[in-house]
Structure formats: C-alpha cells, structure tokens
Amino acid sequence: MPTAPLTIEARDGRARAGLLHTPHGDIRTPAFVPLASTATVRTLHASEVATLGYDMVLGNTFHLFIQPGHEHIERMGGLHEFMGWRRPIITDSGGFQVFSMGHGSVADEIKGRRDGGHTRRMILSIEEEGVRFRSYLDGSERFMGPETSMEIQAALGSDIALAFDECTPFHVTRDYTARSTERTHRWLDRCVAWQRERGPEGQLLYGIVQGGVHEDLRAESSAYVSGAGVDGVAIGGSLGQEKEQMREVVGWAAAGIGRDDVPVHLLGIGDVDDLLDMVALGIDTFDCATPTRLARHGTAIVRDPERRWRLDLERPEWRESREPIDEGCPCPACREHTRGYLHYLARANELTAIRLVALHNLTFMAALMAGLRDAIAAGELRAYSQRVRSGDAPF
Amino acid sequence: MPTAPLTIEARDGRARAGLLHTPHGDIRTPAFVPLASTATVRTLHASEVATLGYDMVLGNTFHLFIQPGHEHIERMGGLHEFMGWRRPIITDSGGFQVFSMGHGSVADEIKGRRDGGHTRRMILSIEEEGVRFRSYLDGSERFMGPETSMEIQAALGSDIALAFDECTPFHVTRDYTARSTERTHRWLDRCVAWQRERGPEGQLLYGIVQGGVHEDLRAESSAYVSGAGVDGVAIGGSLGQEKEQMREVVGWAAAGIGRDDVPVHLLGIGDVDDLLDMVALGIDTFDCATPTRLARHGTAIVRDPERRWRLDLERPEWRESREPIDEGCPCPACREHTRGYLHYLARANELTAIRLVALHNLTFMAALMAGLRDAIAAGELRAYSQRVRSGDAPF
Numbered sequence: 001m002p003t004a005p006l007t008i009e010a011r012d013g014r015a016r017a018g019l020l021h022t023p024h025g026d027i028r029t030p031a032f033v034p035l036a037s038t039a040t041v042r043t044l045h046a047s048e049v050a051t052l053g054y055d056m057v058l059g060n061t062f063h064l065f066i067q068p069g070h071e072h073i074e075r076m077g078g079l080h081e082f083m084g085w086r087r088p089i090i091t092d093s094g095g096f097q098v099f100s101m102g103h104g105s106v107a108d109e110i111k112g113r114r115d116g117g118h119t120r121r122m123i124l125s126i127e128e129e130g131v132r133f134r135s136y137l138d139g140s141e142r143f144m145g146p147e148t149s150m151e152i153q154a155a156l157g158s159d160i161a162l163a164f165d166e167c168t169p170f171h172v173t174r175d176y177t178a179r180s181t182e183r184t185h186r187w188l189d190r191c192v193a194w195q196r197e198r199g200p201e202g203q204l205l206y207g208i209v210q211g212g213v214h215e216d217l218r219a220e221s222s223a224y225v226s227g228a229g230v231d232g233v234a235i236g237g238s239l240g241q242e243k244e245q246m247r248e249v250v251g252w253a254a255a256g257i258g259r260d261d262v263p264v265h266l267l268g269i270g271d272v273d274d275l276l277d278m279v280a281l282g283i284d285t286f287d288c289a290t291p292t293r294l295a296r297h298g299t300a301i302v303r304d305p306e307r308r309w310r311l312d313l314e315r316p317e318w319r320e321s322r323e324p325i326d327e328g329c330p331c332p333a334c335r336e337h338t339r340g341y342l343h344y345l346a347r348a349n350e351l352t353a354i355r356l357v358a359l360h361n362l363t364f365m366a367a368l369m370a371g372l373r374d375a376i377a378a379g380e381l382r383a384y385s386q387r388v389r390s391g392d393a394p395f
Numbered sequence: 396m397p398t399a400p401l402t403i404e405a406r407d408g409r410a411r412a413g414l415l416h417t418p419h420g421d422i423r424t425p426a427f428v429p430l431a432s433t434a435t436v437r438t439l440h441a442s443e444v445a446t447l448g449y450d451m452v453l454g455n456t457f458h459l460f461i462q463p464g465h466e467h468i469e470r471m472g473g474l475h476e477f478m479g480w481r482r483p484i485i486t487d488s489g490g491f492q493v494f495s496m497g498h499g500s501v502a503d504e505i506k507g508r509r510d511g512g513h514t515r516r517m518i519l520s521i522e523e524e525g526v527r528f529r530s531y532l533d534g535s536e537r538f539m540g541p542e543t544s545m546e547i548q549a550a551l552g553s554d555i556a557l558a559f560d561e562c563t564p565f566h567v568t569r570d571y572t573a574r575s576t577e578r579t580h581r582w583l584d585r586c587v588a589w590q591r592e593r594g595p596e597g598q599l600l601y602g603i604v605q606g607g608v609h610e611d612l613r614a615e616s617s618a619y620v621s622g623a624g625v626d627g628v629a630i631g632g633s634l635g636q637e638k639e640q641m642r643e644v645v646g647w648a649a650a651g652i653g654r655d656d657v658p659v660h661l662l663g664i665g666d667v668d669d670l671l672d673m674v675a676l677g678i679d680t681f682d683c684a685t686p687t688r689l690a691r692h693g694t695a696i697v698r699d700p701e702r703r704w705r706l707d708l709e710r711p712e713w714r715e716s717r718e719p720i721d722e723g724c725p726c727p728a729c730r731e732h733t734r735g736y737l738h739y740l741a742r743a744n745e746l747t748a749i750r751l752v753a754l755h756n757l758t759f760m761a762a763l764m765a766g767l768r769d770a771i772a773a774g775e776l777r778a779y780s781q782r783v784r785s786g787d788a789p790f
Contacts, residue, residue, distance in 0.1 A: 045727050082733075320470065354746065
C-alpha cells in the first residue's frame with residue numbers, strides 16, 4: 001500500500017471520524033453506504049444519491065455478474081461510467097448471494113431464523129475451488145470462486161473490492177464454522193494474490209472476517225484477515241440473534257484486528273440503534289438494504305425509538321393525517337407532502353410512494369451519519385447518541 | 396361567467412396561443428396536461444411536475460371516487476392540498492372510465508379496435524339517471540350520474556370540471572351514437588344546473604362534444620355544448636381509426652363551436668404529429684397517458700418522425716449504446732445516462748427506468764408545447780411544425 005487508505009481526523013473513545021481515500025475520491029467516515037445492488041439505488045438516479053450527501057454506493061458483484069454481466073459493464077466503461085456515478089463504489093464479493101442459494105435465505109440464517117424452505121436451493125457444489133450454481137435468471141450453470149469474484153470486481157472497476165468468502169450461517173456447528181472460516185482465509189489469500197497481479201490500479205481490497213458467534217474464531221479470523229495484506233477489513237457472517245450478541249461479536253472481531261489504522265466495514269447492518277453501537281466500536285462504513293427496502297413497503301425511518309425508528313405509513317391511523325413524516329426533515333416527502341397522502345399512495349401501490357419514502361429514508365440516514373461525524377469531531381459522541389436514542393436527533 | 400377564461404395573445408391561422416385563467420393560476424396555451432389520474436404523475440412528486448414546466452395536471456374523477464374517495468380528499472383539503480400541487484387541476488368526468496367497463500376497453504373502442512373480450516364488464520345498468528357499476532377495488536355497487544360526477548369534482552375542488560358524458564364507442568350504429576349524444580347533452584344540462592347552484596366558486600365547467608365520426612352529429616353536438624352555458628368545450632369520444640379521420644372529426648367539432656373565444660380541450664390525444672395537427676385546428680389543451688405510459692414500457696419520445704417519435708429502449712440494438720436518448724434534451728436521463736444503461740434498467744424492470752424515461756418524455760412534451768407557443772406568437776407555426784416533422788425540434 002503506497003499510502004494509508006484511512007485518515008483518522010478525530011477520535012472519541014473507540015469511535016473515529018475521518019476520510020477513506022479511494023481512486024474516485026474520499027468517503028467521509030463513519031459513512032452509511034446505500035445499496036445500488038443492480039447498478040441503481042432503487043427509484044433514484046445517480047446524481048440524486050450524490051445530492052443526498054452520499055459519497056459511496058455498493059454494487060452487487062453477484063447480481064451484476066448474472067445481469068447484465070461484468071464483461072458488458074467493462075465494455076461500457078466500468079460500473080461508474082455505466083451507472084453515471086462518479087464517486088467511490090464498493091462491491092461486495094458475491095459470496096453472500098451465492099451462499100444464500102445454498103443455505104436458504106442468508107438474511108434469515110445469519111439472524112438465526114430458520115429457513116421456511118421456500119427458497120430455491122440452486123447451489124450445485126461447494127468445493128475448495130469455488131461454488132457452482134444455477135443462474136436465477138435462466139437456470140444456466142455458473143461458477144464463482146475467489147479469482148472469479150476478483151475478476152468481476154476488476155471488470156466493474158470498483159474502488160473497494162471485497163474478498164470472496166463463505167457467509168457462514170447461524171444454524172451450523174462450531175466445527176462447520178471453524179472449517180468454513182479457514183476456507184474463507186484460504187480464499188482470501190487467493191484473492192490477494194490475484195488482485196496484486198491483475199487488479200486495477202488503486203482498487204482497495206478488504207478481507208472478510210467470519211467466525212460466527214464464537215469469540216475465539218472471530219479473534220483468529222480478524223487477526224488472519226488483517227495480517228493478510230489487505231487494505232481494509234469487513235466484518236461479515238452471523239452476528240447472532242440479538243443486538244446484545246451483535247455488539248459482543250463485532251467487539252471481538254474489531255478488537256482482533258490489532259491495528260488501529262485499518263478501515264473497517266460492517267456488512268449488512270443499518271438499524272439506527274445498531275449504527276450508534278457500531279460506530280462506538282470503531283466501525284467506519286456500513287451498507288444495508290434497510291432504507292430502500294423499507295421504502296418499498298411504505299415504511300419511513302423516523303425519530304421514534306419506541307417504534308424502532310419505523311413508521312408504517314400504511315397503518316390506518318395515518319389515513320387522515322396532515323402531518324409530514326418528520327417536520328424537521330428537509331426531504332421533499334416531508335417538506336411537500338402529508339402522511340395521509342403517502343398512506344394513500346403506498347396503499348394504492350403507487351411508485352411515487354416508494355420513491356418519496358426512499359428519498360426520506362436516505363435523507364434520514366445521511367443526516368444521522370453527518371451528525372455522528374460531527375459528534376465524534378466534537379468529542380460528543382455519547383451525548384449525540386443519547387439524543388438519537390431519545391428521538392431528538394438527527395433532525 | 397364574470398370574465399372570459401381564455402385570453403388569446405396570438406393567432407396563427409386557426410391556432411392560437413394565450414392564457415387560460417383558473418382559480419389556481421394561468422395555464423399557458425396550447426398546453427399538454429400530464430395525467431395525475433390517481434393524484435400523482437407516476438414516479439414524480441408534484442413539485443417536480445411544476446419544475447418540468449407544466450401548469451396543469453389532470454385528476455381522474457372515477458379513480459379518485461373509488462380510491463381514496465372524494466369525501467376523504469375533501470376532508471384532506473381538496474385535491475390540490477392532498478397531492479401537494481398548488482397549480483391548476485382539470486378533472487375528467489368519470490364517463491370515460493365508467494363506460495370503459497361496459498364497452499370493454501374504451502381506449503381500444505374509440506380507436507375502432509375490437510375488444511378482445513378479456514376486459515371485465517362490470518356495468519350493471521345504463522339509464523337516463525346515470526350508470527350503476529361494480530367497483531374494481533372491492534366489487535361493491537356504485538352509481539355515477541351527472542350530479543354525482545359534479546359533486547365529486549366539487550369535492551376534489553378542481554379548477555376545470557368536465558361534464559358527465561357517455562363516451563360513445565366506435566363499433567356502434569349511427570343511431571346509437573345519435574341517441575347517446577343526445578343523452579350526453581341532457582346530462583350536460585343537468586351538470587350545468589348542478590354546478591351553477593352548488594359548484595365551488597371559480598370552478599370552470601367544460602361540456603363534452605360527442606357525435607362519433609359523423610359530421611352532422613359532431614356539428615350538432617358542438618353547437619349544443621357551446622351554447623349550453625359552459626366555460627369551455629372538450630372534444631371526446633371516437634375520433635376514428637386513422638389520423639386522417641381524426642383531423643376531419645376534430646375539424647367538424649371545432650368548426651361547430653361557432654364562437655372563437657371558448658377554450659377547447661381535446662381528450663386523450665398526445666402523439667407528437669397529432670399535437671401539431673390539432674394545435675393548427677385551434678385546440679388549446681390536451682391530456683394523454685402516452686408520455687408516462689410509454690415510460691412504463693421503456694419507450695422514450697424522441698425526434699424520430701420515421702419511428703413515430705418513439706424509441707424502444709428495450710430493443711437489443713441499444714444494449715451497447717453510449718449515446719443519450721437525445722443529446723439535445725436537458726433531462727437527467729439524457730444529461731447523465733446512456734441508452735445502454737437505460738436499456739439494462741428497463742430490461743431488468745428497475746423502477747429507476749420508469750422514472751428516468753418519464754422525466755425524459757415529459758421534458759420532451761413540455762419543450763414541444765413551449766416551442767408551439769413561441770411559434771404561434773412569432774407567426775411561424777407552419778415552419779416550426781415542419782421542423783418537428785423533420786426531427787429538428789423541439790430540442
């Protein structure tokens with residue numbers, strides 16, 4: 001690494017605020033990274049995402065591999081050019097999605113919920129070389145291993161690539177988790193080797209810490225990953241069934257990194273209280289489907305800790321409401337429209353509802369992260385987090 | 396009428412440009428009116444529609460009657476307040492949608508295409524009093540007649556209300572058309588009477604000219620409607636199977652109005668060449684689903700007369716295109732994105748595609764109408780229309 005990718009500008013306890021440097025510019029940290037899984041943040045075009053205050057989006061290696069294909073995106077000038085987004089992009093490795101097909105819904109599994117059995121299992125084999133599976137698009141047989149994943153991410157031209165890992169589910173034995181984590185480490189070494197030789201200039205590579213909910217496995221994995229010559233560390237896999245356990249598991253993983261200058265990403269976490277907890281543990285970046293997925297279901301993120309910061313606009317109680325979602329919020333849904341109107345649009349399945357609530361939710365998350373950065377810079381993280389937990393922030 | 400609703404500022408042949416005055420402000424004419432049938436222009440919030448340069452939108456009496464109900468919208472402060480749109484609103488009468496249920500798809504019928512039989516027929520009775528039908532939402536029995544329609548439009552608080560009419564289909568006898576048109580006239584008188592007594596202050600009322608494709612019936616209907624004490628005239632019903640016939644039928648209807656100061660609306664017409672023809676015949680305002688409906692199917696409106704001004708972004712030929720839809724267009728789809736990206740988004744059924752193409756199509760239509768207004772003011776309508784027909788305008 002010619003220069004450290006992370007400049008830490010302020011610290012408050014274990015939390016830190018700074019700048020993460022990438023070929024397409026800097027990301028102000030701690031940062032929330034909206035999903036542009038399919039090369040678009042749902043209902044928004046790229047320049048709108050920048051206007052909302054986001055420095056980076058996350059592209060999905062697996063989905064873009066299946067459709068429209070990474071070679072196509074490369075021919076179109078890379079993912080930035082393809083989607084008209086000139087700022088940093090992080091791409092996940094595809095491991096999460098590939099293994100979703102084998103383990104049922106990984107999203108359920110890593111939270112310890114049993115798979116209902118309705119998820120199609122389309123994995124053909126998991127071997128040391130990689131994973132063979134069927135495309136959900138056309139049923140064709142496809143393969144993804146560490147080198148494939150790195151090759152796809154190179155073709156996409158992302159600023160930050162993630163190493164290919166097995167996203168170990170919750171409902172497996174300690175022994176399975178240990179063996180799976182070791183294989184993830186071997187895959188990491190192959191990713192590092194491939195990227196050093198053939199990766200695009202300046203692309204950062206993050207390794208992924210696995211180890212399930214086992215303290216020793218997490219500590220070992222963190223030590224292994226952070227010592228493997230990576231530019232950053234991502235924490236993945238099952239973080240347990242409860243928030244208490246999540247704090248514990250992430251604490252083990254973060255502590256195990258051993259070095260203080262490594263940027264740390266937490267995969268798939270985005271609830272308001274979790275962000276407060278995890279920023280306090282020193283996490284720099286987060287990605288999560290929540291803001292846009294909730295929008296699709298008519299649920300706004302609001303300053304209401306007692307309702308888990310969620311407002312279901314489809315509930316009958318909002319039908320006649322002439323209040324905005326949040327009177328302090330500067331988004332168009334709040335400045336120009338009522339809960340009653342959004343209730344009607346959401347119940348009528350109008351696309352305008354999805355868009356307006358997505359704009360609101362992403363405005364909330366951007367404000368929350370800006371507030372956290374300012375609080376860390378001012379040494380007031382605890383007080384600010386308390387304000388958020390009381391419903392007095394981020395607006 | 397205290398003052399004339401239309402100020403004609405310029406004429407060019409039978410075409411005219413001016414200002415249509417309503418309680419919520421003026422509409423620059425000739426104007427295209429985007430559909431906000433369900434109290435939203437699909438994927439756009441209201442202030443965006445204003446930013447695109449539109450002065451008026453069309454709300455749908457029938458749909459809003461069914462969901463969320465006009466009483467509800469009235470309690471919420473009226474349709475302007477409900478949807479956050481502070482500019483003029485025209486509401487159709489509900490006749491078109493009510494009769495769609497009886498005649499199959501009116502959109503097909505008025506263009507002379509036979510109904511495939513798959514449309515649910517949910518009309519229970521058509522009588523002098525009005526129409527009894529089943530709600531498409533819950534199957535409940537509902538009634539709409541002239542007074543109901545006016546009452547709904549009063550509750551919505553639209554700036555321009557349309558009288559309740561039977562939208563006579565194409566595949567009926569001349570005799571049926573004559574009797575239906577006469578009933579439409581009787582219904583018009585009831586609408587005028589209701590509105591004079593109970594209509595909201597300042598709301599304009601347009602009568603609807605029917606008469607099918609029969610010159611004498613159209614002439615009679617125009618004379619009747621324009622003499623019935625209305626503020627404006629809308630031309631509805633079947634305009635025939637071909638553009639040639641449409642010009643003829645609209646010509647008869649327009650000529651039959653007899654007075655030159657009456658604002659004239661043409662219902663449901665929005666193809667580029669039709670707008671050129673119809674503006675030349677003296678039509679002031681148009682509404683049509685085309686720009687937003689095409690967007691839903693990934694089709695952009697472009698300067699390509701040979702392809703009927705349409706560009707199907709889903710066609711394989713655009714897959715690798717790095718051109719914008721139209722390099723002269725100022726919309727975000729054209730300024731920031733390629734045909735190749737939009738092709739991918741549309742084929743992947745991404746909502747962002749619908750939104751970006753809707754923004755483009757509405758930008759095109761706004762530019763076209765602004766160009767027509769300027770051309771009329773400059774006495775250059777023929778030259779401008781020729782430029783549009785050659786693909787050299789509106790950008």
